[in-house]
Structure formats: C-alpha cells, structure tokens
Amino acid sequence: MNFFLASLLLVSALNAGAQPNELFQKAGRAYDAGQFAGAAGHYQTLLQQGFREPQVYFNLGNAEFRQGHNGAAVLAYRRAWQLAPRDADIAANLQFALEQTGAASPTPALPARVLQALSAREWRLVALLLFWLLAATACAGLLLPARRKQVLSGTLGVFILLVASLVGVAYWFDLQWREPEAVVMQPAKILFAPLPNATEYYTLPAGSLVRLEAREGAWCRIRSAGRPGWLPQSNCVAVCQTPAR
Amino acid sequence: MLTQANIVLRAGLALLLGTGVARSATPSAEMDIQPRVLQLGEAAQATITVRGVRNPPAPPLGGLADCDVNGPAVNSQINIINGRMDQSVSFTYQLVPRRAGTLKVGPLNYKLGDVLVQLKGLELTVAAPTTAAAAGGQKSTALTDMVNARLDISPTNIFLNQTFELYLSILHREVRLDRGFTLLNWNPTGLHLSNFEELPGQRTLINGQVFEVRQFRCTARALTVGKIRLAPTVRGGLLVQQQRSQHSGPFNDPFFDRFFQDSFFNRSETRPLDFPTQPLEFIVRALPTAGRPKHFNGAVGKFSLEAQVKPLEGVVGDPVTLTATIAGQGNFDSISLPLMSSTDSFKIYEAKLTGKELDVTQSNGKKTFEQVIIPKTLQASRIPALTFSYFDTAKTEYVTLTAGPFELQLRPGAVGSAVITSPTGGAPPPTPTGRDIAYLKPAPARWHTATTTGWTTSSLFWPVQTLPPLAVLVALIIARRRDARAGDIRLARREQAPRSARRSLRTAEVALAGGQRAAFYEALADALRSYFGHRLNLPPGDVTGDVLQQRLVAARVEAALAAQVTALFELCDRERFGTAGAVALELEASRRTVADTTRLLRRFERVRL
Structure with missing residues (x-):
C-alpha cells in the first residue's frame, strides 16, 4: 500500500515537471516556425501558471520583438534582467531592442552597477545567510572567551557584509516597489x-x-x-x- | 645718487614709450557720446580717443550748430598688456544742446600727422521738456506711467528646442529704483531658462519722455510646441527720501540743524513697488517633418563641423583616431556624433566626448568627439564621410554638414601585427558582421513557481528566523553566568556540588560491584564531604558530622533530614574506621545505602543552605 502511494506521488511529480517543459518546447517550435504570436502565447501561459523564470521572459521578449512589439519586448527583457541581472544574453537583447526603438539605455552609476550584480532574490538570500552567520559568530564569541577577540572581529566583518546586503535588498525594493x-x-x-x-x-x-x-x-x-x-x-x-x- | 636713478628711470620710460609707439604705428581715433538720449537742458559727454600718435592735436569738434561745446579735457593713458604697450589720449567735450530734436555730431575729418582719420557721425536725441516740468515741476503723472517693464525675445520665430534670448527691460523716469528686482507670477512653463544677466544701462525716448532702461538678458530654450504667454509682475524697490522731522534739529541751533538736514545726511528708504510687464506671447513651432535627414538627432541652431583623422598613414590593424568638433550655437545637450557602425573593412569603436567648451548658457561653444577606427584590410583605404544634420532656425530648413571622406595610406602589417589581439591571448575574437537579438534560451533545469519557491512566504519562515537571536540570547546568558561564576567562588562551588557527588557515588558503585567494602564507604563519605563541602563552601577536611549538624541547624533544615545526613556520616565513619574491614559487604544493604544517599542529596538540592 505504501509502495503504491509513493509511486503515485512520484508519477504526479514527474507530470508536474513535464507540463511546463512541454509547453516551453512547444513555444520554441512555434518560434522556429515563424509563428511568433503563438510562441508568445505559450510563454504567457507559462507565466500565468506561475513559472516566472528568466528564460521564459527572455524567450517571450524574443517572440514580441519578432512581431515588432518593441515595447512589450523591452518589458519582457527587463523582467528577465531583474531575475538574472548578470545574464549577458538578456542584457544584449535588451540593449538591442532599446536601440531599435530609440529609447535611452539605462546608465546606472557605479554603486548601482555593483548592487545590480545580484538579483533581489540573491541579495535576500545572502542577507539571510549572513544573518544566521552573524548569530553563529556572536554565539561563538560569547561561548569561547579564549578567542573572543578574533571571533568578535569576524562578527564585525559579517555585520558589515550584512549591512551591505541589506543595502542591496533596499536597492531592489526601491527599483521594484517603492518607485517601480x-x-x-x-x-x-x-x-x-x-x-x-x-x-x-x-x-x-x-x-x-x-x-x-x-x-x-x-x-x-x-x-x-x-x-x-x-x-x-x-x-x-x-x-x-x-x-x- | 637720487638724481642718477631718476635719469635712468626716465630714460627707460622714454625707451618703453618710444618702443610702444613704434609698435602701434597706425594712428586711429574713435568717438563716443553718452548719453545719446537726453532732455533739453542736460549735457552729454563726447569722448574722442586717439591711439598711435604722440601729442595729437585737439579734434575739430567746435562749431557744432544747435549745440554748445565746452572743452576739451585731455587725458593720457598708458596700458601694458602682455608686454605690449598701448598709449592713448582722450579728449572729452561737454555738449549742451540748445534745441530739442535730433542733433548730428560728425562725421569729422581728423588729421593725425600725415594720416587723415574720419570719425563716424553720431546722433543725439534731445527731448523737449515735459509740460509738467515746464509748468514748474508739478508731478501729476501716475507712478505706473513712470515705471514699467517689458519682455522681448530675439529672434521672434521660435522652433521646438531652439535657444533664443529673452530680454527683460525695466524703464523708469523721474523716480529712483533699488538695484534688486523680483519677478512674481514667473512660471515659464515650456521653457528652460538660464539666469538673467544685466546689460549696460541705456536711455530711450518714449512719447517724448526720456526713460532710463535697465536691461536683463537670459537664454531660453523652447521645450514644447504651442503658444507661450509670459506676463510676470516685477517687484522692485522705490527709493524715497525720508520725511524730515518737523521739530528742530538735535542741537537746537539753526546752524548745526541746517548742517544735519543737508542731503548728505538725509537717508532714503525703500518702498516695495509692483508693476506689471507688458504680456509677451509667442508661438513655438514644431520642427518640420519634410526634408528631415535620416540621421537628424534633434540638434537645432547653427553649427559647423570639422573632422580630421590621424595618422593618415599606417599599418593594417593599427588604430586611427577620428576627431570631430561640432561648434556653434544651439541645444548642445542634444548633440552627439553620428553613429558609425563597424563594417567588413573597419572596426569602429563607440565615439567618446573628449572636449566640451560651452558658455554659461550652455548654448554657445563646441563639443569634441573622438572615435577610434581600425582598418581591418588593406582595401580599407577610405574612411567614409562623417555627416551631421541640424535644423537651421535662421534658414528654417535642415542642414547636413559633411566632413571627409578620409583617405588612408595603408601598408600590410608584419606577421602578428595586423590582427587585433585579444587581451587573453590566443585567437582573435571573431569580428561581428551583423547584429540581431540572441536566440531563445533553453528550458530551465528546474521549474519554480511562486508557490513552490516562495520560501519567505512559508508560515515557518519567520518563526525560524527567531532562532538566531534566541541562540544569541542563550549564549549571552551562559556567558554572563560563567563570568559571574568566575568571580564568585561560592556560586561556582554550589554548581559543582552535584557533579562532584555524582562522581563519588559512581566510584562507590564500582567499589560495591568489586566487593571492596572500605573503598565503598570511603567513596560514599567522599560523596557526602564533597557535596556538603561545596554547598557550604567549606574545605573538604572541615566537613565532619558535628560541623555539618551545626550548619544544618543554623540553616533551619528539617530535623529529620539533618538526622539522616548525620546518620550517614556516622555509618561511613564507623565502617571506614571500625573493624568491619574484614566483613564481607552486604550487597543489598549497600545498594540501598547508595540509593538513600542519592535520594538524600537530591532532596538537599532543593534546600537552601
């Protein structure tokens, strides 16, 4: 009985994984066949299902760009960029689309470029890890009196990194929510x-x-x-x- | 000695003067009259400045009809600028017109040595005295007729993004105005304005009245198409003399009071005065779409383009620099070098702005760009012409400027020198020949949805995040207790008591298992001694049955409990020092003793000693 239940769960999980893959491949085939509107529709379906992956946004941007919907293409590329800011393909396509429309490319200052090295999610993850690490080093510093000085200096370093990562979180919050x-x-x-x-x-x-x-x-x-x-x-x-x- | 120095100084000055005069060989003269507009009865000053002649004769200004001429006053001036000497002589005449109207002064023929210089003729506008003034100076005119302001633009035909000059003129007569002004209701929507600068003052004649004119100028740029209306109010300060007090002066003496009532001591006060400007309306027109060049990027004004390429001779693969300068007047912030894309023959890098010389209004000056170009083949001997388009507001048409093409003398490069090497070494990067978007991305390795990956939205997320601060709190408590224990021996021993007792009881159990009677009771006694020694902070040797009894009574311990402890002590002492050494250990009884001891000590853990 238990074996049967486990098998059922496994098959369900595999189906759940296959569905977005199938739709993604279908969209790719439509794109290759020049059916850009159809491809865009499949990518939109994936997004509506909650699969907000940078690859989906990127490919949607391509499909919109091929249809001449430059505004929609820039929107999709920028959404992909917000999820994967270090992806060179996304940056190149976004730049190209902006050039085609004559819109100005964003030229962030150096601090902003540094903060854009990680996505909002990555900054949050880093901040969370540093928060735990800070607590761990603080505990070690308190419980190891013989090495308290070294451990507390390490704690200070972790604290500075935590503040930096919180600045990164705040930067993306500003870009995405405060003044989107x-x-x-x-x-x-x-x-x-x-x-x-x-x-x-x-x-x-x-x-x-x-x-x-x-x-x-x-x-x-x-x-x-x-x-x-x-x-x-x-x-x-x-x-x-x-x-x- | 002093006389000798004086001679040397004079000789040097004479030599300098002689050199300077010799350098400015051509004699010249110019005439100026200020003011050019005046009321009958006022005087104007005519100044004739002569250069290049030593001791010039007085100019022939006398004998002007309808004008009395007084003078001249002569003034010599020597200027040495950048090592060059400039000597000038000025003749100043006072001209007092005898009638109203337009009076002509000159042109004059003025002979300077062998040279005949002609001075341009100038006109004086003389206004007749006003009726009120003629009638005895009764000022019945409204203040607004004596002070007003107006706005003007130049040129008047304005296009979108065109820069033009906006003038504010403040005209006044018969009143004195403070230097400072403020513009009220000044919200020039659709215009970008620079700061106002004041121009030299002048006079003008309006309806037979002479007005003093203060003129301000700023540079404006039209940001939007349509009608623009400007009608600000000028707030200035009217200077009026303070009323003299009716009572006599401070000294109560006619002589001194008159002295202090003199105009020098009379202060003036400033009263705010608002006066509207004549509304200025003009229309900003959109740039025509007809004839708009392909590469037009929004430059409006009048510009020139100069470009050069250096070096013109070189080796294939070596960079050459194209330097282009766009100069003129217009909206420089919109100006950029026309885009040149890489071709099969040339690799062209992005143009960089290397120089910017603009005046304070940012509308006059020049911008210099540099673009690095690398010829890739021997056939790349001609860099295509550079073009720049702008909208000429004077001609109202688009103008395209061209510089080049530029011919290059190229030689084949030596082995390895004709290729553009990559910084990492190895093969050169492939040169792109076209541009397009990157192809589709493959599917992600793992699909995430907002529900499966929203770890921050999990109900457990925030409770779990309280663990690190809690851990720090616990560590802090532990550390503080440890620190406190390190300084408090009594407390440290109190905490050590159960551990040391347990250790001894374990030893007793081992002895019991081995049937070692003496060792068993020794360990049992040790457990009691160490426990109560730590609890009562006594040296281990001082813990005896009697001492313990006294301390337990003093601590008001339950009598039965104290009796049990004493009994145990006595049992241990009896067994250790008695004759029972040879007797075999009764296992069951001994186990009960251990259990009783353990129970007893546990009870004492809850007793305050």
Missing part, C-alpha cells in the same frame, strides 16, 4: 498635467524605461531622465508585476 521601474509600451507624449489637453512636455519612444512615481485615476506620474510628466496608465506597465521569488 516601468516601460512605456507605445510612443508617448509626456504631458505637464494628467489632462487630455495638457501641454506636451516631451516625448518618449516605445520601450523607454521610466520610474513610476504615482498613479492617479487613469493617469500615472512618471520620471524620465529627471523630468517628471504624466501619461495614461494604459501605456505604462510596471516591470515588477508580482513578488519576485
């Missing part, structure tokens, strides 16, 4: 006020990466290159859509 990064989906006129007949301030090409400052009704206030402005919410999609894993 967003993508302008279609070429947009950025207005001085959230009114249809407001004066145009400047224009942004499709795929432009902006910071989303606030939402008011059907409008959202954005900031691009330090310049604030308003555009309809329907034309601006936040990069981080759900809690990142």
Whole structure:
C-alpha cells in the first residue's frame, strides 16, 4: 500500500515537471516556425501558471520583438534582467531592442552597477545567510572567551557584509516597489498635467524605461531622465508585476 | 645718487614709450557720446580717443550748430598688456544742446600727422521738456506711467528646442529704483531658462519722455510646441527720501540743524513697488517633418563641423583616431556624433566626448568627439564621410554638414601585427558582421513557481528566523553566568556540588560491584564531604558530622533530614574506621545505602543552605 502511494506521488511529480517543459518546447517550435504570436502565447501561459523564470521572459521578449512589439519586448527583457541581472544574453537583447526603438539605455552609476550584480532574490538570500552567520559568530564569541577577540572581529566583518546586503535588498525594493521601474509600451507624449489637453512636455519612444512615481485615476506620474510628466496608465506597465521569488 | 636713478628711470620710460609707439604705428581715433538720449537742458559727454600718435592735436569738434561745446579735457593713458604697450589720449567735450530734436555730431575729418582719420557721425536725441516740468515741476503723472517693464525675445520665430534670448527691460523716469528686482507670477512653463544677466544701462525716448532702461538678458530654450504667454509682475524697490522731522534739529541751533538736514545726511528708504510687464506671447513651432535627414538627432541652431583623422598613414590593424568638433550655437545637450557602425573593412569603436567648451548658457561653444577606427584590410583605404544634420532656425530648413571622406595610406602589417589581439591571448575574437537579438534560451533545469519557491512566504519562515537571536540570547546568558561564576567562588562551588557527588557515588558503585567494602564507604563519605563541602563552601577536611549538624541547624533544615545526613556520616565513619574491614559487604544493604544517599542529596538540592 505504501509502495503504491509513493509511486503515485512520484508519477504526479514527474507530470508536474513535464507540463511546463512541454509547453516551453512547444513555444520554441512555434518560434522556429515563424509563428511568433503563438510562441508568445505559450510563454504567457507559462507565466500565468506561475513559472516566472528568466528564460521564459527572455524567450517571450524574443517572440514580441519578432512581431515588432518593441515595447512589450523591452518589458519582457527587463523582467528577465531583474531575475538574472548578470545574464549577458538578456542584457544584449535588451540593449538591442532599446536601440531599435530609440529609447535611452539605462546608465546606472557605479554603486548601482555593483548592487545590480545580484538579483533581489540573491541579495535576500545572502542577507539571510549572513544573518544566521552573524548569530553563529556572536554565539561563538560569547561561548569561547579564549578567542573572543578574533571571533568578535569576524562578527564585525559579517555585520558589515550584512549591512551591505541589506543595502542591496533596499536597492531592489526601491527599483521594484517603492518607485517601480516601468516601460512605456507605445510612443508617448509626456504631458505637464494628467489632462487630455495638457501641454506636451516631451516625448518618449516605445520601450523607454521610466520610474513610476504615482498613479492617479487613469493617469500615472512618471520620471524620465529627471523630468517628471504624466501619461495614461494604459501605456505604462510596471516591470515588477508580482513578488519576485 | 637720487638724481642718477631718476635719469635712468626716465630714460627707460622714454625707451618703453618710444618702443610702444613704434609698435602701434597706425594712428586711429574713435568717438563716443553718452548719453545719446537726453532732455533739453542736460549735457552729454563726447569722448574722442586717439591711439598711435604722440601729442595729437585737439579734434575739430567746435562749431557744432544747435549745440554748445565746452572743452576739451585731455587725458593720457598708458596700458601694458602682455608686454605690449598701448598709449592713448582722450579728449572729452561737454555738449549742451540748445534745441530739442535730433542733433548730428560728425562725421569729422581728423588729421593725425600725415594720416587723415574720419570719425563716424553720431546722433543725439534731445527731448523737449515735459509740460509738467515746464509748468514748474508739478508731478501729476501716475507712478505706473513712470515705471514699467517689458519682455522681448530675439529672434521672434521660435522652433521646438531652439535657444533664443529673452530680454527683460525695466524703464523708469523721474523716480529712483533699488538695484534688486523680483519677478512674481514667473512660471515659464515650456521653457528652460538660464539666469538673467544685466546689460549696460541705456536711455530711450518714449512719447517724448526720456526713460532710463535697465536691461536683463537670459537664454531660453523652447521645450514644447504651442503658444507661450509670459506676463510676470516685477517687484522692485522705490527709493524715497525720508520725511524730515518737523521739530528742530538735535542741537537746537539753526546752524548745526541746517548742517544735519543737508542731503548728505538725509537717508532714503525703500518702498516695495509692483508693476506689471507688458504680456509677451509667442508661438513655438514644431520642427518640420519634410526634408528631415535620416540621421537628424534633434540638434537645432547653427553649427559647423570639422573632422580630421590621424595618422593618415599606417599599418593594417593599427588604430586611427577620428576627431570631430561640432561648434556653434544651439541645444548642445542634444548633440552627439553620428553613429558609425563597424563594417567588413573597419572596426569602429563607440565615439567618446573628449572636449566640451560651452558658455554659461550652455548654448554657445563646441563639443569634441573622438572615435577610434581600425582598418581591418588593406582595401580599407577610405574612411567614409562623417555627416551631421541640424535644423537651421535662421534658414528654417535642415542642414547636413559633411566632413571627409578620409583617405588612408595603408601598408600590410608584419606577421602578428595586423590582427587585433585579444587581451587573453590566443585567437582573435571573431569580428561581428551583423547584429540581431540572441536566440531563445533553453528550458530551465528546474521549474519554480511562486508557490513552490516562495520560501519567505512559508508560515515557518519567520518563526525560524527567531532562532538566531534566541541562540544569541542563550549564549549571552551562559556567558554572563560563567563570568559571574568566575568571580564568585561560592556560586561556582554550589554548581559543582552535584557533579562532584555524582562522581563519588559512581566510584562507590564500582567499589560495591568489586566487593571492596572500605573503598565503598570511603567513596560514599567522599560523596557526602564533597557535596556538603561545596554547598557550604567549606574545605573538604572541615566537613565532619558535628560541623555539618551545626550548619544544618543554623540553616533551619528539617530535623529529620539533618538526622539522616548525620546518620550517614556516622555509618561511613564507623565502617571506614571500625573493624568491619574484614566483613564481607552486604550487597543489598549497600545498594540501598547508595540509593538513600542519592535520594538524600537530591532532596538537599532543593534546600537552601
């Protein structure tokens, strides 16, 4: 009886693993056949099922790019980048898509580039490990009086690293939640006020990466290159859509 | 001695003067009159400055019709700038017009030695005195007629992103204004403005009235298309003389009071004065789409392009540098070098901005770019022309500037020198010939979903995270207790008591198992001695039945319990020092004794001694 139950569980687990793989392969075959809309649909299905992997976002970006949906492609590439910021292919495709639309590429300062070396999830994991390590070294320092000095200096080092990793967590929190990064989906006129007949301030090409400052009704206030402005919410999609894993 | 030094100094100065005059050989003269606009009854100053001639004759300014001429006052000046001497002589005349209207001064022919210099003619505008002034200076005019402001732009035909000049002029007459001004309601939406700078003051004639004009200028840039309306209010300070007090002066003496009521001691006060500007409206037009060049990147203004390549001779594989300078006037922040992509013949690196010389308004100056180009083959002998497009606001059309092409004299490189080596050595990296997105990624090795991987959302996550601080807390308590024990012998011995007793009881059990009667009771006695020695902080030798009895009574221990301890002590002493050594150990009785001792000591663990 027990053996039967174990076998049943194993088969269920294998099926659960095969399903996203099958859909992923199917999407790949559709892409190779030039059916980019179909491929994009399969990748979207995977994402709706909760499989938010950088590979899925990347391939979705490719499928959207091939259809000429540059805004959607940039959005997918940027979502992939947020999950895997060190992936060279993602960075290259994002750069290429931005060049095609004429949108400005993000040029982060050196501290931001350092913080982008790890994803939000990686920073959280590092912070958690350092938190445990800090507690362990603190315990060792308290319980080993003969080596307390060396152990406590090590504890201080771990504490500094923990603070650094918390800065990394805070950086991604800022980028994803506090003032989230967003993508302008279609070429947009950025207005001085959230009114249809407001004066145009400047224009942004499709795929432009902006910071989303606030939402008011059907409008959202954005900031691009330090310049604030308003555009309809329907034309601006936040990069981080759900809690990142 | 002093006389000799004086002679040398004079000779040197004369030599210097002689050299300077000899250098500025061409005689020249220029005339200026200030102010050019004045009221009848006022005087203007005409200054004629002569250069390149020693001891020039006075210019022939006398004999002007409708104008009295006084002077000249002569002033010589020597300037030495960068080792070059400049000597000038100024003749200053006072001109007092005799009638209102436009008076012409010059042109004049002025003979300087053998050279005849012609001085340009200048015009003086003389206003007739106002009716009010003529009637005795009764000022019935409203203050707003005497102070006003206006805004002007130049040029007036504005395009999106064009930089232009915005002037603010403050005109006033018959009143004195403070130096500082503030603009109210100044929200120039759709414009980017630099700071205002003040231009030299001037006068102007409006409706027969002479106004003093203070003019300010700033550089503006149109950020949006459409109508722009500017109508700020200027807040200035009107300087008025303080009212003299009615009472007599501080000295109560006519002479001193008059002295202190003199204008030198009369202070003026500033009263705020708001006056509106004449509204300025203009339209910012969008750049035309017709004729827009392919590589137009938003530059608006007037620019020039210069480019050069160095070196023009070299070896295949060696880099050459293309230096391009874009100079002129316009929106320099939008200017970048046109994109040149790598080809089969050239590897072209990204252009870098290497120089930027712009004025404070950021709209005049130049930007210099450098681009490294590597010819890859011997046939790469011509670098294609560089083009830069901008919208010329004066011509209202797009202009494309071209520099090049640039011819290169290339030689085949020596073995190994014609290839672009990679920093890691080995084979050179393949040169890309096209660009596209990277292909699809393979499926992930393991699929995660938000539910399976959301470890932070697990109900156990946060409770588990309390463990590290709890562990630290426990370690802290342990460390503090240990530290306290290290300084408190009584406490340390108290904690040691059960351990030492257990150790002795185990020894007793071993002796019991071996049938060693003496050793058994010795160990049992030792267990009691060590336990109570530690509990009562006594040296082991001082723990006897009597001592123990006294301490237990003093500690108000239950009498039955104390009696049991004493009995045990006596039993041990009897067995150790009595004649029972030869008698065989009764196993059951001895085990009971061990058990009783253990039980007894456990009870004492709960007793405060």
